Amino acid sequence: MKRVLLTGSGGFVGARVMAQLAGRLELIPAPRGLMARATESDIARLVAETRPDAILHTAALSDTGYCEAHKEESYRANVQLPLWLAKAAAGQGSKLVAFSSDQVYAGVELHGPLSEELPLTPANVYGRHKLEMEQRVLDALPDAVLLRATWLYDLPGYGLPIRGNLPLNLLHAALHGQSLTFSPGDYRGVTYVRQAVENLLPALELSGGVYNFGSENDLDMLETAWRFCAALQVAPELVPGDRTRNLSMNTARARKGGVVFDDTADGIRRCLRDYGLR
Numbered sequence: 001m002k003r004v005l006l007t008g009s010g011g012f013v014g015a016r017v018m019a020q021l022a023g024r025l026e027l028i029p030a031p032r033g034l035m036a037r038a039t040e041s042d043i044a045r046l047v048a049e050t051r052p053d054a055i056l057h058t059a060a061l062s063d064t065g066y067c068e069a070h071k072e073e074s075y076r077a078n079v080q081l082p083l084w085l086a087k088a089a090a091g092q093g094s095k096l097v098a099f100s101s102d103q104v105y106a107g108v109e110l111h112g113p114l115s116e117e118l119p120l121t122p123a124n125v126y127g128r129h130k131l132e133m134e135q136r137v138l139d140a141l142p143d144a145v146l147l148r149a150t151w152l153y154d155l156p157g158y159g160l161p162i163r164g165n166l167p168l169n170l171l172h173a174a175l176h177g178q179s180l181t182f183s184p185g186d187y188r189g190v191t192y193v194r195q196a197v198e199n200l201l202p203a204l205e206l207s208g209g210v211y212n213f214g215s216e217n218d219l220d221m222l223e224t225a226w227r228f229c230a231a232l233q234v235a236p237e238l239v240p241g242d243r244t245r246n247l248s249m250n251t252a253r254a255r256k257g258g259v260v261f262d263d264t265a266d267g268i269r270r271c272l273r274d275y276g277l278r
């Protein structure tokens with residue numbers, strides 16, 4: 001069984017990796033809280049002591065608003081930390097699989113699903129830091145796999161951390177009689193996190209490079225929200241907004257490596273089936 005050092009085991013994705021992949025991977029969670037304070041030598045020591053076949057790096061500062069207001073903290077968490085891991089992995093001969101984000105595409109003016117080779121200048125700090133991370137990690141460790149994840153979701157499960165996500169926001173708005181704004185000019189994929197976690201198994205076998213990682217979506221966010229409402233059988237007021245954005249990804253490269261996702265509208269149906277709600 002592959003020995004995998006996991007960072008961010010207390011986070012949204014990491015906690016689900018622990019719950020879902022235990023038994024299929026020998027998971028070694030990095031001590032909780034360490035990633036927020038570790039130095040480069042702490043990271044080197046951790047990797048040397050655990051001698052993993054692979055490192056699965058989910059720790060990050062992933063709130064775009066927080067990163068915008070705390071650039072230095074974001075730079076340490078989202079660029080330096082993964083780079084330290086890449087250097088330590090190179091020294092130890094370990095594979096590194098780390099999360100990037102669809103926010104690297106923020107500011108793109110093209111329409112349609114976006115591919116990995118597109119030249120990018122992300123419109124926010126978080127996206128810029130994730131893009132710099134991808135490039136510097138690959139320079140240090142060409143065999144590293146960088147996964148550009150979409151917005152992820154899950155329904156609440158006992159003992160697992162949850163964060164604001166599309167179905168929860170819709171359920172909350174319906175329950176409290178609130179309205180939500182979604183724009184017909186806003187395009188992005190939205191992915192069921194448990195399918196993303198399942199896909200980390202084939203992702204560990206990918207050759208080095210950057211991969212779009214998540215559900216494709218050719219629907220705009222207003223239509224996507226309607227589809228989720230229909231699946232969830234709720235009807236909050238949805239107000240059309242005027243945001244124009246395209247983060248929608250073409251996932252053909254990952255698919256060739258066996259990493260296959262439902263499209264966004266099918267993903268919510270899978271999620272509801274998993275929870276016995278369909």
Ligand SMILES: NC(=O)c1ccc[n+]([C@@H]2O[C@H](COP(=O)([O-])OP(=O)(O)OC[C@H]3O[C@@H](n4cnc5c(N)ncnc54)[C@H](OP(=O)(O)O)[C@@H]3O)[C@@H](O)[C@H]2O)c1
Pocket residue numbers: 007008009010011012013014030031032033034035036037057058059060061062063073076077081099100101102149150151152153
């Ligand atoms: N959630 C999404 O919708 C989404 C979408 C696109 C991309 N991503 C990316 O996917 C990965 C996992 O996201 P997530 O939602 O699971 O993240 P998360 O829950 O916000 O945080 C994951 C972990 O990051 C560690 N952490 C906290 N503060 C930190 C700091 N200052 N410096 C370094 N590490 C810190 C903690 O690890 P410990 O538990 O070990 O203390 C935390 O549990 C991230 O790289 C994120 O950028 C997420």
